[in-house]
Amino acid sequence: MGTEENNKPLNFIEEIIEEDIRNKKNDARVHTRFPPEPNGYIHIGHAKSICLNFGMAQKYNGKCNLRFDDTNPVTEDVEYVDSIKEDIHWLGFDWEGREYYASDYFDKLYEWALQLIRMGKAYVDDTTAGEISELRGVPTQPGTESPCRKRTPDENLDLFERMHNGEFPDGSRVLRAKIDMASPNMHMRDPVLYRIKHANHHRTGDKWCIYPMYDWAHGQSDYIEGITHSLCTLEFEVHRPLYDWCLNQIAEGSYRPRQIEFARLNIDYTVMSKRRLLQLVNEGYVTGWDDPRMPTICGLRRRGYTPESIRNFVDIVGLAKRENVIGFGLLEFCAREHLNKIALRRMVVLKPLKIVIDNYPDDREEDMEAENNPEDIAAGTRTIPFSKELYIEQDDFLEEAPKKFYRLTPGSEVRLKNAYIIKCTDVDKDPSTGAIREIHCTFDPETRSGLAGANRKVKATIHWVSARHALDVEVRLYDRLFSKADPDEVESGKDWKSNLNPGSLTVITAKAEPQLVQDNPDNKFQFLRMGYFCFDKDSTPQHLVFNRTVTLKDDWAKISKK
Ligand code: ATP
Numbered sequence: 001m002g003t004e005e006n007n008k009p010l011n012f013i014e015e016i017i018e019e020d021i022r023n024k025k026n027d028a029r030v031h032t033r034f035p036p037e038p039n040g041y042i043h044i045g046h047a048k049s050i051c052l053n054f055g056m057a058q059k060y061n062g063k064c065n066l067r068f069d070d071t072n073p074v075t076e077d078v079e080y081v082d083s084i085k086e087d088i089h090w091l092g093f094d095w096e097g098r099e100y101y102a103s104d105y106f107d108k109l110y111e112w113a114l115q116l117i118r119m120g121k122a123y124v125d126d127t128t129a130g131e132i133s134e135l136r137g138v139p140t141q142p143g144t145e146s147p148c149r150k151r152t153p154d155e156n157l158d159l160f161e162r163m164h165n166g167e168f169p170d171g172s173r174v175l176r177a178k179i180d181m182a183s184p185n186m187h188m189r190d191p192v193l194y195r196i197k198h199a200n201h202h203r204t205g206d207k208w209c210i211y212p213m214y215d216w217a218h219g220q221s222d223y224i225e226g227i228t229h230s231l232c233t234l235e236f237e238v239h240r241p242l243y244d245w246c247l248n249q250i251a252e253g254s255y256r257p258r259q260i261e262f263a264r265l266n267i268d269y270t271v272m273s274k275r276r277l278l279q280l281v282n283e284g285y286v287t288g289w290d291d292p293r294m295p296t297i298c299g300l301r302r303r304g305y306t307p308e309s310i311r312n313f314v315d316i317v318g319l320a321k322r323e324n325v326i327g328f329g330l331l332e333f334c335a336r337e338h339l340n341k342i343a344l345r346r347m348v349v350l351k352p353l354k355i356v357i358d359n360y361p362d363d364r365e366e367d368m369e370a371e372n373n374p375e376d377i378a379a380g381t382r383t384i385p386f387s388k389e390l391y392i393e394q395d396d397f398l399e400e401a402p403k404k405f406y407r408l409t410p411g412s413e414v415r416l417k418n419a420y421i422i423k424c425t426d427v428d429k430d431p432s433t434g435a436i437r438e439i440h441c442t443f444d445p446e447t448r449s450g451l452a453g454a455n456r457k458v459k460a461t462i463h464w465v466s467a468r469h470a471l472d473v474e475v476r477l478y479d480r481l482f483s484k485a486d487p488d489e490v491e492s493g494k495d496w497k498s499n500l501n502p503g504s505l506t507v508i509t510a511k512a513e514p515q516l517v518q519d520n521p522d523n524k525f526q527f528l529r530m531g532y533f534c535f536d537k538d539s540t541p542q543h544l545v546f547n548r549t550v551t552l553k554d555d556w557a558k559i560s561k562k
């Protein structure tokens, strides 16, 4: 994708692919697939798999299919199918119409299962799931063969057909491959290929009451689609002999898909399993799959992340063959890097403190010109209204300031961004509480841009908003979803949810420059000195709502070191 990729050393998957191309394996074709199970929204981990699968196809002039791995009717839903497609497109990839479903292959998989039975390589087993797993034994000792293993192909054909016809209840029988009950690889000890599930499937309806297992469906689906490189995560490494075994039973000719495993992406301070994310949604810990604190693609999108920043992140993380955990800060770094280039600069005061400029005429208003983005001159300029009463950040004023505090303090000067230099002359406090009500200042009329004093140096420049013109806007500030880097690190008797960070969301009302009400809701913004922001989907012209995507600096890392 990126141009720099051409100079990078090949990763281990690229090495394999290039060797296969050199050897003219599978006619030197490259055909990958992204195979989500439509049982949840996809997350940043899936983005890694998406970038890899579509990326390899792009790099080697190949193709990448989208295949829904919909073999488990109980947890799957079209809502998820639609969201997954939207998210892949948003990330910048396209399957060019090759949208497939494992369920489209149920007939073919059934036929192949019959073929296996006829070859004496599969049998119907009536032992329970518990017994099967017990009899499978332990890796260091051979398992025990099921009494059903001796059934003849005819008996098996009859029973399997009756399973298929719905004669037996859920869990009463399974079809197993007859491989090797003594194999040191537990997955080769007569794995289950089909189970009975009287359940409605989101695509095939009530047509089936037996459903293929992953191991029987995945490789065969790869084969049907002509996949050459079946890229998956490390937990499938131990399944690979079974993947190959299944294919060798049914494949004709020399074409074979090849399974290659890579380490899944893990990120600290979050969870990535769909089952857990679903739990957070269902139990109301977050507002939905697209809650901006979620590591889902739709959550990151709503939070203001760009596809470019996610792709760059995946690229920087690279490919590994061993499990590892990536710091969330790296994802934030990638967001900042891209947003800095594209974000429109705006002034918004998050914690307002009123200032009054005593020597500025009561009814005067000026339009100050300001750059929209110093990184991108083409973004143009805007005007910001200036008047006698302004808001600045509470943090930009200290009554009794230490030496190194260069912002506003009694007697000191600061520059107001795009406007004048002001000097603090007085502090107005509530006599009963001592709380500051407003700050009195004077301005130096010569310091406006274009005038003689425009270049006069002061130590600090701060942002501000004209009180009279300010918009009250809702701003949502986020922190990590979990308080622990590893949410599984829990005290005894508690579960991972006890590590949810109670301070992960703070909602405030801020004072914003009026331009924002006219801004395109799809734009990204930098609120000067406060971070990168975007409109939330809850925003309306009457009530603007913003999410902070990320702060300007990695202040979080500093805090956590304390
Ligand atoms: P989860 O554990 O979140 O439920 P999954 O592996 O069951 O994930 P699938 O829908 O089966 O989810 O995944 C689709 C593809 O994405 C698979 O090839 C899977 O290996 C890959 N994938 C899932 N999670 C990650 C991850 N964290 N990093 C990289 N690839 C992933």
Ligand code: MG
Pocket: 037
């Ligand atoms: Mg899976």
